[in-house]
Amino acid sequence: MPRLKTQASKDSLLRRMRKQRLKYIAVLPSLITLLNGLCGFAAIVFAGHGQLATAGYMILLAMIADMLDGRVARMSKSTSSFGGQLDSLCDVVSFGVAPAVLMVKMLEYKLDAIELHFIERFIWLAAAVYISCAAIRLARFNVENEEDESAHMSFIGLPTPAAAGVIVSLVIFHQESLPAMLERSTNTYIILDNAITYILPFLAFGAGVLMVTRIRYPHIVNQYIKGKKPFAHLIRVLLVLGLIIWSWRTASVVIFCGFAFSGFFKWVYYKFIRKASGLAITPDQTVMVVPDQIGAVEHDGGI
Secondary structure, three states, X not given: OHHHHHHHHHHHHHHHHHHOOOOOOOHHHHHHHHXXXXXXXXXXXXXXXXXXXXXXXXXXXXXXXXXXXXXXXXXXXXXXXXXXXXHHHHHXXXXXHXXXXXXXXXXXXXXXXXXXXXXXXXXXXXXXXXXXXXXXXXXXXXXXXOOOHHHOOEEEOOOXXXXXXXXXXHHHHHHHHHHHHHHHOHHHHHHXXXXXXXXXXXXXXXXXXXXOOOOEEEOHHHHHHXXXXXXXXXXXXXXXXXXXXXXXXXXXXXXXXXXXXXHHHHHHHHHHHHHHOOOOOXXXXXXXXXXXXXXXXXXXXXO
C-alpha cells in the first residue's frame, strides 16, 4: 500500500509538471529581449579587448531593445510570464554584469600598477555590490510586478537601465568627449580625467545600493510626457532636447546621474528636512506606485 501511494504521488507530480510545460511563446518580443542580452554579452567582449566606448554603445543598444520588447508585447497582446523571466535574465547580463565589467576594465587600463593595487579591492567590491543589487532588484520585480500599465507611474528603487546609464555615460564621455578638451585646456582635461577615474567606483557602489532601496523614482514618460500635462513640462522637455542637440554625451551624463541621485536627494528632503519642519508629506503622494518596470512583465525599465 505505501508503495502504491508513493507511485500515485509520483504520477500526480508528473501530471502537474506536464501542465506547467511551456507550449507557446511570443516570438518577436522574445527575439528583441534576446537582442538585449546579446548586446550585453557583446559589451563584455568589447570591454575585455579595450574597446570601452564600443562596449558602452552596446549597452545603450541593449537599453533600446529593453524598451521595445515590452511595447511590442503589449501591442501584439502577447505579454507573458515567460517574457518577464527572459527579460530579467537578459537584464542581469546587460545592465548588471556588463556595466560592472566595463567599469573594472576602464580603471585597469587607466590606473597604473601602484594606484590600481591601492584601490583594487574597493573597485572589485563596488563591482560585486553593483551586480548583486541588480540581480536582487530584478528578482524582486519578478515577485512584485503587476501587469496593469495604468498603475505604472513610478518605480520602487532605481531601475537597472538607469543605473547602468550612470556608468556607461561617464565611460563614453571619458573615452570620446574628454580627449577633445585636451586641445583646448590641459588643466580641465586633467581635472575631469582624474575626477571620473576616481569617482566611478563610488558611483557604481551608490547606484547599486539605490537599486534595492524603496526610494520612489518617477516614470518619465507616463508622468511628464504621456497625456495632457502643464505647459511647464513642455519647456522642460525642450530644454533637455536642446542639451542633447548641443552635446548628447554631456547630456547623457547629466540625465542619467541626475535621475539616479534625484530620487535620493528628494527622499532625504522629505524624510528629514521637511519632516523636521512639521510638513511630513511624502514625495509623489498622489501618485499610484507599483514596483519596478514599465507596465508589462516583458520590460524592466528604461527611464
